[in-house]
Amino acid sequence: MMEFKTQLYLASKSPRRAKLLKQVNLKFKILEIDLVEEFYDGEYPVRTVKRLAAEKMELAKLKVRNGIIITADTIVVLNRKIIGKPKDKADAVRILKSLSNRTHYVYTGFAIYNSLTNKLITDYQKTAVIFRKLNIKEIKDYVNTQNPLDKAGAYGIQDFGAVFIKKVNGCFYNVMGLPLEKLYSYLKSIR
Amino acid sequence: MMEFKTQLYLASKSPRRAKLLKQVNLKFKILEIDLVEEFYDGEYPVRTVKRLAAEKMELAKLKVRNGIIITADTIVVLNRKIIGKPKDKADAVRILKSLSNRTHYVYTGFAIYNSLTNKLITDYQKTAVIFRKLNIKEIKDYVNTQNPLDKAGAYGIQDFGAVFIKKVNGCFYNVMGLPLEKLYSYLKSIR
Numbered sequence: 001m002m003e004f005k006t007q008l009y010l011a012s013k014s015p016r017r018a019k020l021l022k023q024v025n026l027k028f029k030i031l032e033i034d035l036v037e038e039f040y041d042g043e044y045p046v047r048t049v050k051r052l053a054a055e056k057m058e059l060a061k062l063k064v065r066n067g068i069i070i071t072a073d074t075i076v077v078l079n080r081k082i083i084g085k086p087k088d089k090a091d092a093v094r095i096l097k098s099l100s101n102r103t104h105y106v107y108t109g110f111a112i113y114n115s116l117t118n119k120l121i122t123d124y125q126k127t128a129v130i131f132r133k134l135n136i137k138e139i140k141d142y143v144n145t146q147n148p149l150d151k152a153g154a155y156g157i158q159d160f161g162a163v164f165i166k167k168v169n170g171c172f173y174n175v176m177g178l179p180l181e182k183l184y185s186y187l188k189s190i191r
Numbered sequence: 192m193m194e195f196k197t198q199l200y201l202a203s204k205s206p207r208r209a210k211l212l213k214q215v216n217l218k219f220k221i222l223e224i225d226l227v228e229e230f231y232d233g234e235y236p237v238r239t240v241k242r243l244a245a246e247k248m249e250l251a252k253l254k255v256r257n258g259i260i261i262t263a264d265t266i267v268v269l270n271r272k273i274i275g276k277p278k279d280k281a282d283a284v285r286i287l288k289s290l291s292n293r294t295h296y297v298y299t300g301f302a303i304y305n306s307l308t309n310k311l312i313t314d315y316q317k318t319a320v321i322f323r324k325l326n327i328k329e330i331k332d333y334v335n336t337q338n339p340l341d342k343a344g345a346y347g348i349q350d351f352g353a354v355f356i357k358k359v360n361g362c363f364y365n366v367m368g369l370p371l372e373k374l375y376s377y378l379k380s381i382r
Contacts, residue, residue, distance in 0.1 A: 001332060001351075024351050132372060141192060160192075160215050162364055163375040172363045173353055181323060184354040 001025050002184075004191045006116055007067040011060035016158065017072060017177045024184055031069065033059040039084070045077045049109025050122050057111040057120070064115070068191060072110040074177050076153030078102065085152055092143045092154040093136075099153065099164075100134040106153070106175045110183060114190050121186050125179035127170035129157070134164060192216050193375075195382045197307055198258040202251035207349065208263060208368045215375055222260065224250040230275070236268045240300025241313050248302040248311070255306070259382060263301040265368050267344030269293065276343055283334045283345040284327075290344065290355075291325040297344070297366045301374060305381050312377050316370035318361035320348070325355055 002025070010021055011031040021028055035056050039048065052073035060069045076083040078098060086092035109124040142161070148154040155161035157168075157175045173180040193216070201212055202222040212219055226247050230239065243264035251260045267274040269289060277283035300315040333352070339345040346352035348359075348366045364371040 001336065020353075023349070024354055132376075145192065157363075158214070162211075162371045163215050165362075165372055167361050168363050169360050170358050171356075172348075172359050180353045181356055185323075 002187065002191065004068060006114075007064075009060070009064060009067050009069045011056055011063075011069055011071045012177075014177050016156075020173055020176060020178045020180055021070075024180055026187075028070075031060050031063050033063065033071075035059055037073070037084075039082060045075060045080075045082060045105070045107045046109075046124055046126075048082065049073050049075055049107045049124050050111075051109070053109040053111040053124075054122055057113055057122075061113065061115070066115050068115070068187070069113045070110065070183070070187075072108055072178055074106060074108045074152050074174075076104055076106055078104040083153055086149055086154045088149070089143050092148050093139055095154040096134060096139045096142065097136070099131045099155070100139075101131060103128055103130045104153065105129070108174050108177060108179055110178065112183075112186055112190055117190075119190055121190060123182065123186070125171050125174040125182055127168060127172070127174045129165060129175060130167040130169070131164050132166045193378060193382065195259055197305075198255075200251070200255060200258050200260045202247055202254075202260055202262045203368075205368050207347075211364055211367060211369045211371055212261075215371055217378075219261075222251050222254050224254065224262075226250055228264070228275075230273060236266060236271075236273060236296070236298045237300075237315055237317075239273065240264050240266055240298045240315050241302075242300070244300040244302040244315075245313055248304055252304065252306070257306050259306070259378070260304045261301065261374070261378075263299055263369055265297060265299045265343050265365075267295055267297055269295040274344055277340055277345045279340070280334050283339050284330055286345040287325060287330045287333065287355075288327070290322045290346070291330075292322060294319055294321045295344065296320070299365050299368060299370055301369065303374070303377055303381055308381075310381055312381060314373065314377070316362050316365040316373055318359060318363070318365040320356060320366060321358040321360070322355050323357045
C-alpha cells in the first residue's frame, strides 16, 4: 500500500523481520550485511541497540547506490544484563532457566536511511515480557525441538515459545524483531 | 508434543484459532458448529464470553462421541460496550473510528471438555489494546483491502492492523482469538 520514490531494502538476515514487513504489505529487497557485534560493559541497552543498528547501516549503505534502507538489532535484557543469542543448546537451557518466572525486556534498535534525501532516523522500542514458571523438562524439550539458537533470549514468541509467556506489555512485534507500528509511521515520514 | 488419550477437537470456524493451535504443535480436528450468538443488555463481558463458549460447547458435544473439545468466543469492549463483528464495510469504518486513539479490551472466553472424564473447564482472558490515532483515509484503505468483516472489532492484530496498535497489555494471542499460554496449561491438566 505504501508507495516509495525508490527501492526499499531490509538489511537483516532474520526471516522473522522479512515476514513482518510482508505482513504490512511492504515490497522490499534483502541486503546481506555481516556485522561483528560488540558489546561494552556498562553501556545502556538503549545505547547498545541504537549503536548496533547504526553500525549495520554504515555497512548497508556501502551496498546500494539509491534506496531506503532499514536495519535493526534486538537484545533481551534481564536484571540490566544483556542476553544475546545462545552459544549452544546448553547455553539456551541456561538462558531459559534464567527467564523462568521473571520479567525481561526486549529492546529493538532500528535505523532508516533515505539516500535520496540523506536523511537518517535511529530509534528504539522497549517491550516487557512476563514469563510463567518453566520446568526443566519443557525447557529441554523446547531447546531440542524448536532450534532457538538464532534468537536473542533463546525463544521465539511466534513459535511454541508462546506458551511460556503470560503477558506482554508494549509492542508485541518488537519482540519478534521490529516495532511495526513505530517503524511504519517513520517510513511514511521518510519516503 | 503434548500427547492426548483421545482425539482433540477445535469447535471453531476461525482460521486464526486453528493457526494458533498449530503454532504450539497440537494435532486436532475441526468441528463445525453454528451458534446464534445472543447478547443481553447489562451482562458483563466476562459473563458473556464464558456463556457463549459454554453454549458452543453444548452444540459441539452433540457432534462427537469421544474426545477433548475446545470452544471459544472473542469480543471487543470499548467503554463497557460490547463491539461484535461489523455488519458491513460502513460499520467497520464506524468501529475503527471509535477505536482510534483509545484503549479497548479484548475478552476471549473458552471452554475445554474431556468426554472421558466428563470434566469441563470454562475460563477467560482479558487483554488491553492501545490504538494510535487513525485517520479516515487509512481506515477506509484498511476496510477496502483487508476484509475485516469476520473479525470482532473490525481489525486483525496479525495482519496490516498491526500498524494501528501502539501497545498490548496482557496476552497477545488472546487478541487473535485464543489465550495460548492459559489454554495450553489447562489442556495439560485435562488430558
